[in-house]
Amino acid sequence: MADAVVTEPYPALAPAQLAARHGLRVAGARPGLVEYVRRLWDYRHFIVAFANARNIATFSSAKLGQLWHVLTPLTNAGVYFLIFGVILGTNKGIENFVGFLCAGIFIFGYTQQVVMAGTKAITDNMNLIRALQFPRASLPIAATITQLQQMLFAIAVLLGIVLVTGEPITLKWLTLIPLLLLQTLFNVGMAMLFARLGSKIMDLKQIVPFLLRTWLYASGVFFSLGKAIADAPHTVKVLLQLNPMVPFIELTREALLQDSGVPPESVTEMWLVAAGWAVVLGVGGFIYFWRGEKEYGRG
Structure with a gap:
C-alpha cells in the first residue's frame, strides 16, 4: 500500500498578504499620477461623447434649441449694456463700449460657467460614479469641454459684434486661438478644484454664485480697470492686476479692438501672467483632484 502523501497545512496569512499574493487591489484605490493620466487618455472618447451629450441636452427642451448658444450671450450683453452703459454710464472714455463690454462678458462667462458646472460635476453624477469604474477626472474635464463648445458659439457672435461696431x-x-487654449487649461484646473471641493462641501454650489459675482465686479468687465485703479493704493493695484481673469479679458480686447485701452508695453507681461495662471491652476487643480480620487462616490 502506497504511503499517504502528507501536505503542509496552508499557512495562515493576513488579508493584506493574501491579497498581495494573488494580485488583488483595493477597490477604488487611487492609481499613481502617471497611470492616472494614462487612464484618462484611454477614456478620451468617453469624455468627448459625454461632453457632447451634455451639450445637446442643455437646450433639448427649448423650442429654439441650440440657437440659445447664440441668444444667451447676446441677451446678457444687451442687459449689461443697458445697466452699465446707459444707466450707470461706465462707457465714458471707451470708444467701442459695445465690443469692450461683450469681450469682457463672454470671456468671463466661459470661466464662470465652467466653475459652476465643475462644482456639481461629482454630486450630480453619483449614480454614474457608483455604477462604473473610470477616472473621476473625466467628469470635470467633460464639463469644461461642454462649456468650450458653447464658448465657440459665443466667440463667433463676439467677432460678428466687433465687425458690426466698426x-x-x-x-x-x-492670438485668440492660443489665448482660448490657455484659458481652457486654466478652466480645467478650476473645474477640478471646485469639483473636489463641491463633493466635500455640499452647500458650496449655493455659495459659488456669490463668489463669482464678486469676482465679476473685480475683473474690469464693465469698466476700464486701468482707469479705475489709477489713483488706488499700490497694494490694491497689485492685487487687482494679479486677478487671473484680467489678462484673459484684456488680451481679448487688445486683439479685437483698435482702442482697447491696454498699454502696448504691458501686453507681453499679460501673456506671461495668463500662461502662469493656466499652468499653475491646470496642473495644481489636476493634482488636487487626483489626490481625492478614492473619496468620490462614498457620500
Whole structure:
C-alpha cells in the first residue's frame, strides 16, 4: 500500500498578504499620477461623447434649441449694456463700449460657467460614479469641454459684434486661438478644484454664485480697470492686476479692438501672467483632484 502523501497545512496569512499574493487591489484605490493620466487618455472618447451629450441636452427642451448658444450671450450683453452703459454710464472714455463690454462678458462667462458646472460635476453624477469604474477626472474635464463648445458659439457672435461696431479684421485676431487654449487649461484646473471641493462641501454650489459675482465686479468687465485703479493704493493695484481673469479679458480686447485701452508695453507681461495662471491652476487643480480620487462616490 502506497504511503499517504502528507501536505503542509496552508499557512495562515493576513488579508493584506493574501491579497498581495494573488494580485488583488483595493477597490477604488487611487492609481499613481502617471497611470492616472494614462487612464484618462484611454477614456478620451468617453469624455468627448459625454461632453457632447451634455451639450445637446442643455437646450433639448427649448423650442429654439441650440440657437440659445447664440441668444444667451447676446441677451446678457444687451442687459449689461443697458445697466452699465446707459444707466450707470461706465462707457465714458471707451470708444467701442459695445465690443469692450461683450469681450469682457463672454470671456468671463466661459470661466464662470465652467466653475459652476465643475462644482456639481461629482454630486450630480453619483449614480454614474457608483455604477462604473473610470477616472473621476473625466467628469470635470467633460464639463469644461461642454462649456468650450458653447464658448465657440459665443466667440463667433463676439467677432460678428466687433465687425458690426466698426472694428477691422486684423492678424491680432489669430492670438485668440492660443489665448482660448490657455484659458481652457486654466478652466480645467478650476473645474477640478471646485469639483473636489463641491463633493466635500455640499452647500458650496449655493455659495459659488456669490463668489463669482464678486469676482465679476473685480475683473474690469464693465469698466476700464486701468482707469479705475489709477489713483488706488499700490497694494490694491497689485492685487487687482494679479486677478487671473484680467489678462484673459484684456488680451481679448487688445486683439479685437483698435482702442482697447491696454498699454502696448504691458501686453507681453499679460501673456506671461495668463500662461502662469493656466499652468499653475491646470496642473495644481489636476493634482488636487487626483489626490481625492478614492473619496468620490462614498457620500
